[in-house]
Amino acid sequence: MSIKSFLNGSADLSPIQQKMVAEAFTVDLNEPLVFQVGHLGEQYQEWVHQPIVSKEGPRLFANDVLEFLTRTEWWAIPLIWLPVVCWCLTKSVEMGHTLSEVALMVVFGICLWTLIETNTAHYLLHGIHHKHPTDGLRLVFPPAAAAILCFPFWNLIRLITTPTTTHGVFGGGLLGYVMYDCTHYYLHHGQPSSDPGKHLKKYHLNHHFRIQNKGFGITSTLWDHVFGTLPSTKTIDKKSS
Structure with missing residues (x-):
């Protein structure tokens, strides 16, 4: 049976045949990528961590609307989400909380986000960025996708907070996300000349380019310390290329 026949009927293949297809499949970078990467199977992790350095990234979807929604200028993130943060914090004040209490909620929300930011390791959320790390329009997270993910994030916070603190903590988490995305963009396209920016960029x-299974933090190295994913100082100090 040919590889093409395997791919066309991959749902009916045995596990051994599916493995053969995965091992034989080659991603065509000239075609939309999203529905190709699923065929890589166990080869995906190796493939996605072999970065392609180019100013313009690949096409993800054949559909023009979906493709448009995957490309985002960095300034769209604060422009869209900071007003939502302000609304959440205003709502907390209207519910009777003092500014000090709201500030504590925000800090808690930001800390919650820093934990979530270390867990973005599949293609649509983060893998595309690892494969094409210099594509500026796919460096920050698309607002349409972020809006969808806000619902489970809101429900998670509602589970661990009281009704009057949900808005404040959610606003803090959203603020943490904005800080994360803007910092992430700056680390790739900015040229910090002093710490902490210089250290965070390195x-x-x-x-990205040396040890992809360590050093997941963007705005903080806190959770890399906690989870044992902190790269050695010797490794960090080596020149990144």
């Missing part, structure tokens, strides 16, 4: 590029 730390993050080390994650």
Whole structure:
């Protein structure tokens, strides 16, 4: 049976045949990528961590509307989400909380986000960025996708907070996300000349180009310390390329 026949009927293949297809499949970078990467199987992790450095990234979807929604200028993130953060914090004040209490909620929300930011490891959320790390329009997270993910994030916060603190903590988490995305963009396209920006840039590029299974933090190295994914100082200090 040919590889093409395997791919066309992959749902009916045995596990051994599916493995043969995965091992034989080659991604065509000139075609939309999203529905190709699923055929890589166990080869996906190796493939996605072999970065292609180019100013313009590949096409993800054949559909023009879906493709448009995957490309985002960095400034759209604060422009869209900071007003939502302000609304959430205003709502908390209207519910009777003092500014000090709201500030504590925000800090808690930001800390919650820093934990979530270390867990973005599949193609649509983060894998595309690892494969094409210099594509500026796919460096920040698309607002349409972020809006969808806000619902489970809101429900998660509602489970662990009281009705009057949900807005404040959610606003803090959203603020953490904005800080994350803007910092992430700056680490790739900015040229910090002093710490902490200079260290964070070196730390993050080390994650992309040297040891992809360590150094996941963007705005903080806190959770890399906690989860044991902190790269050695010797590795970080080596020149990233």
